[in-house]
Amino acid sequence: RVSVGAGSNIQDCAVLHTDRGSPCTVEADCTIGHRAIVHGCRVGRGSLVGMGAVVLSGAVIGPQSLVAAGALVPGGSEFGPRSLLVGSPVRLVRELTDDDIERLIAPGVANYRRYAAAYRKALGAAGPGGGPQVT
Numbered sequence: 001r002v003s004v005g006a007g008s009n010i011q012d013c014a015v016l017h018t019d020r021g022s023p024c025t026v027e028a029d030c031t032i033g034h035r036a037i038v039h040g041c042r043v044g045r046g047s048l049v050g051m052g053a054v055v056l057s058g059a060v061i062g063p064q065s066l067v068a069a070g071a072l073v074p075g076g077s078e079f080g081p082r083s084l085l086v087g088s089p090v091r092l093v094r095e096l097t098d099d100d101i102e103r104l105i106a107p108g109v110a111n112y113r114r115y116a117a118a119y120r121k122a123l124g125a126a127g128p129g130g131g132p133q134v135t
Contacts, residue, residue: 005030005045009112014038019057031108033069041073044081048105061085064101 002016005028010016014036018024022040026032030043033051040057043049047061050069055061059073062081067073072088079085082096096104 007109007113008032009109009116011036011051011112022057027063029109031105031112040075046101046105046109048108064096064105066096066100066104 001023002018003023004010004016004026007028008026008030010032011034013034014032015038016024016026016032017039019040024038024040025042026038027043027045029046031048032038032043033049033053035052036049037054038049039055041055041059041061043055043061044063044065046064047066049055049061049067050071052069053067053071053073055067055073056075058076060078061067061073062079062083064081065079065083065085067090068086070088071085071090073085073090077090079092084093084096085091086093
């Protein structure tokens with residue numbers, strides 16, 4: 001089972017996949033970056049998984065955490081809230097501050113909410129059965 005919480009955004013070419021006995025759960029208000037692989041794991045509310053990062057089966061990423069671009073989170077790894085995770089394999093660098101979260105995580109979620117609203121508006125403007133026109 002794959003579940004994605006409200007307000008989360010899954011960017012281009014990202015893959016969310018399950019493993020036997022390991023559902024894939026992305027909680028609310030998360031950003032999953034371009035080309036990231038999120039496989040049979042849990043990503044806590046308000047977290048960011050950077051571009052090209054890989055999170056393997058059974059891993060748990062705590063709320064408001066950041067997995068750096070290109071990082072590899074081994075299967076079964078568990079990290080608490082506000083973790084800054086970097087490297088391959090990842091290591092916990094430090095706890096994120098309120099300022100880190102406001103600068104690095106929150107803007108992505110807000111931007112993708114705006115993109116979704118603009119897209120829905122464009123779909124509605126195209127009329128019944130229509131959508132944005134591509135020429």
